[in-house]
Amino acid sequence: MKKWQEIEQFLKLIHQDHIENQKYYMFGYQEEYKKMEVVNLGYIPFYDGKETIRDIDILPDLYKKNRPSILKKCTKYICIHDTASGAPTADGKAHKHWLMNMANDKENQNSVSWHFTVDEGGIFQHLPTDEVAHHAGDGYREWGNTYFNTTYNRTCITGGNLNSVGIETCVNFGSDYTRTMRNTAKLVAELMIEFDLTIDAIKQHNDFSGKDCPMTMRHANRWQEFLHLVKIEHLGKTRFNDVVFNWKSLTPEIIDNTGKIINHINNGQVDYEVEVEYNNEKRKYQFTGYLNHLS
Ligand SMILES: [Zn+2]
Incomplete structure (x- = not known):
């Protein structure tokens, strides 16, 4: 053509x-931000072809908890979450500091981690994309299988922790979640190119464990819209660079x-x-x- x-x-x-x-509603775990009504006035997803600006601040692997320093065998999925933290201050920077403080605290045994946090302003990277992180709730199961998750009584796919890139999207009240979705779509398109993935490789946390995450996107029925944004970004970056x-x-x-x-x-x-x-x-x-x- x-x-x-x-x-x-x-x-x-x-x-x-x-x-x-x-x-629609944004959902947070805090009592005062449990269910926050928000309005998306709409948009047309203008494609600008710009690279996303990443704040890269890799966690230290001092205690090997939230950065276990295990190299992935391969990357097969991109796993989308939301932070479920509705406080207005719970943006990308706050989550970066939370992870960083945990990584530097010998007494903290919490091993949760993920690769990127995206908010309305941009993208924060916490881990190298070729390392394992703990965010998908499927344990240490290599990709390519299914298993029964007893917490959510559901059959799920494997490879969330071991073979995916984990992305948290911020749902802090007052932020523009549509903008966050658009920023995330840019990042996802870049990762699809980096790891040679198709649109089928984009999964919800829900697919790996049954957890209702990313809750805000799921309840607002915005998942297909998000995939459409990714499609535009991917097409732009591959065909029109x-x-x-x-x-x-x-x-x-x-x-x-x-x-x-x-x-x-x-x-x-x-x-x-x-x-x-x-x-x-x-x-x-x-x-x-x-x-x-x-x-
Ligand atoms: Zn999640």
Whole structure:
């Protein structure tokens, strides 16, 4: 297929004629943040092709608890969680410090760990991606099998701890979880390329143990939406890494230059353009969408 045709198809995949909004709940373990109602006004997932900025702060393996320093035999999955911590301060940085304090505390026998924490602002890396971490609740079972999890009375897949990359998404109240999902999709697409994985390799913590995690995404029915975001990011990074996309809102009172709806008007019209640069040629495309009624 001609490259420009392929680019146009990609833009159509990103565009939405009708932009949905959603009222949903974020769930936390703290009593005051158990069930927090939030609103997603909607968005169009503009693809910018930028690398995600990672704050890399690898845990020390002083006591080999939350960093056991075991090399994986292989990486077959990406395991998505949410932190279930609803406190407004429970962002990526807070989780990084929590893990770091644990790693430096000889008396703390907690061995929980994961590779990345993602919040609305960016990505925090805690462990090398080729090392085992303890986050999936399936013990030390190599990938490729199933087992019966007696805590949740469910048959689950194996390889969560031994053969996956664990990602925690932050659900701190007041944060933009949609932005967190979009940041996570970028990271997941990068990991799919690094480990040569397909979309089927993206799993929920739930698949490995039966635990209701990532609870916020699951209860809001946003898993398919998340996979769609990953698909766009992966396609962009694999097929269009030689293309530059510059997005511009033409209705800046309604949609910003990242594609986020910032102001809702029932049946409001959303106009934007994207300037695409490929092979020293620039083309401009304009799109129009409409906001659905507030749910
Ligand atoms: Zn989890």
